[in-house]
Amino acid sequence: MVNQNLTATEIGFTHEDFAALLDKYDYHFSPGDIVPGTVFSIEPRGALIDIGAKTAAYIPIQEMSINRVDAPEEVLQSNETREFFILTDENEDGQLTLSIRRIEYMRAWERVRQLQAEDATVRSGVFATNRGGALVRIEGLRGFIPGSHISTRKPKEDLVGEELPLKFLEVDEERNRLVLSHRRALVERKMNRLEVGEVVIGTVRGIKPYGAFIDIGGVSGLLHISEISHEHIDTPHSVFNVNDEVKVMIIDLDAERGRISLSTKQLEPEPGDMIKNRDLVYDKAEEMAAKYREQMLAKQQGLTVAPAEAEEVVSAEEGAEEAVTAEQTVEVVEAVEAVTEETPAATETAKEPEEILGTETAKEPEEILGVAATEEEIPAAIEE
Numbered sequence: 115m116v117n118q119n120l121t122a123t124e125i126g127f128t129h130e131d132f133a134a135l136l137d138k139y140d141y142h143f144s145p146g147d148i149v150p151g152t153v154f155s156i157e158p159r160g161a162l163i164d165i166g167a168k169t170a171a172y173i174p175i176q177e178m179s180i181n182r183v184d185a186p187e188e189v190l191q192s193n194e195t196r197e198f199f200i201l202t203d204e205n206e207d208g209q210l211t212l213s214i215r216r217i218e219y220m221r222a223w224e225r226v227r228q229l230q231a232e233d234a235t236v237r238s239g240v241f242a243t244n245r246g247g248a249l250v251r252i253e254g255l256r257g258f259i260p261g262s263h264i265s266t267r268k269p270k271e272d273l274v275g276e277e278l279p280l281k282f283l284e285v286d287e288e289r290n291r292l293v294l295s296h297r298r299a300l301v302e303r304k305m306n307r308l309e310v311g312e313v314v315i316g317t318v319r320g321i322k323p324y325g326a327f328i329d330i331g332g333v334s335g336l337l338h339i340s341e342i343s344h345e346h347i348d349t350p351h352s353v354f355n356v357n358d359e360v361k362v363m364i365i366d367l368d369a370e371r372g373r374i375s376l377s378t379k380q381l382e383p384e385p386g387d388m389i390k391n392r393d394l395v396y397d398k399a400e401e402m403a404a405k406y407r408e409q410m411l412a413k414q415q416g417l418t419v420a421p422a423e424a425e426e427v428v429s430a431e432e433g434a435e436e437a438v439t440a441e442q443t444v445e446v447v448e449a450v451e452a453v454t455e456e457t458p459a460a461t462e463t464a465k466e467p468e469e470i471l472g473t474e475t476a477k478e479p480e481e482i483l484g485v486a487a488t489e490e491e492i493p494a495a496i497e498e
Contacts, residue, residue: 144200151195169204222255239277257280259278279296280296300333317359321356336373
C-alpha cells in the first residue's frame with residue numbers, strides 16, 4: 115500500500131520539478147501552424163480542444179466552418195480528432211484560439227485554382243444580387259458574376275435561387291477575388307457544337323457602324339462590315355435591318371474569349387451578290403461553304419492550290435483576321451458601355467478578408483470582355 119503521507123523530500127520530486135518537466139516537453143505552438151487535436155468539451159458557442167498544450171485550446175463557433183454554423187454539434191463531436199489551425203497566440207490565461215475555417219478556406223482556394231487551370235465549368239446557385247451583378251458560392255468561397263457576364267433576359271433579382279453554369283474569369287487569393295462568367299459558359303457550350311466553315315441561320319439583333327450582331331441559338335456573333343461582301347459597303351444599315359433572318363458562315367471561333375466571327379462575303383458566288391442578289395447567296399451558301407472548307411483543308415495540308423483558288427483562300431484568311439481584330443475593338447466599346455450602365459453603388463465593407471470581392475481594371479483591350487471584368491463592375495461583398 116502506498117504511503118500518502120510521504121513528503122516532497124522523501125519523494126525527491128517537487129512541484130517545481132514537475133513544472134520544469136512540463137516546460138521541457140511542452141510543444142511550442144505558433145499562429146499559422148496546423149496541428150492535430152481532440153475535442154473534449156463542447157460549449158454553447160465553441161469547444162475546448164486538447165492539442166497537447168498546458169491549457170486546452172478554444173475554437174469559437176464562427177471559426178468552425180467556412181459556411182454558417184448555428185451550433186457546434188453541426189461540425190464537432192466529443193472525442194473527435196482532427197486538424198486545427200492555430201489562429202492566435204496564447205491569451206493571458208495561456209489559451210490558444212483555433213480555427214477549422216481557415217483550413218477549409220486555404221483548401222478551397224487551392225481547389226478553385228485547380229478548376230481554373232482545367233478551364234472547368236462549375237455550377238452554383240445565386241444567393242444575392244446587387245446593382246453590379248450576382249453573388250454565388252464556389253467551394254464555400256464567395257464569387258461574383260459581373261452584370262455584363264450574366265447571359266439571361268431575366269431581371270437580376272429573379273436569379274436568386276437559380277443555379278447557373280459558370281466559367282472562371284479571375285482567381286486571386288491574395289486579393290480575395292473570385293470572378294466568374296455565366297455568358298462564357300453558355301457561349302462555350304454552344305461553340306462546342308459549332309465548327310469553322312459551318313453555315314448557320316441567325317437573326318440580326320443589333321447593327322453598328324462596324325458590323326452586325328447576329329444571334330445564333332442564344333449566342334451572339336459578329337458579322338464585321340468587311341465580311342459582308344467583296345464589294346465596298348458604306349454601312350451595314352444599307353444591307354440589313356434588325357430582326358432580319360440571315361445565313362452566315364462561321365470563320366472563327368474563340369472559346370476562351372467567347373467570340374464568334376461570321377461572314378457572308380465568303381458565301382458570295384460572285385463579288386457583290388450580297389448587295390445585288392441576296393437570295394442567290396443563301397441558295398448557294400452550303401455549296402460555297404463546302405468550297406471554303408476544301409480550300410482551308412488544302413491550305414492546312416500544304417497542298418498546291420490553283421492560282422484563282424489561292425487568291426480566294428488568302429482573301430478568306432485576311433477577312434477572318436480583319437473580323438477578329440475588329441471584334442476586339444468592338445468588344446472594348448461594348449465593355450465600356452456595359453460598365454457605364456452597371457457601375458454599382460458602394461456597399462458595406464466586408465468584415466472578413468475572404469469576403470472582399472473585386473477585380474483589377476483590364477490592362478489590355480481584349481481583357482475587357484470575355485477575360486476579366488473591370489474594377490467598377492466588382493462591388494464589395496454583401497454581408498450575410
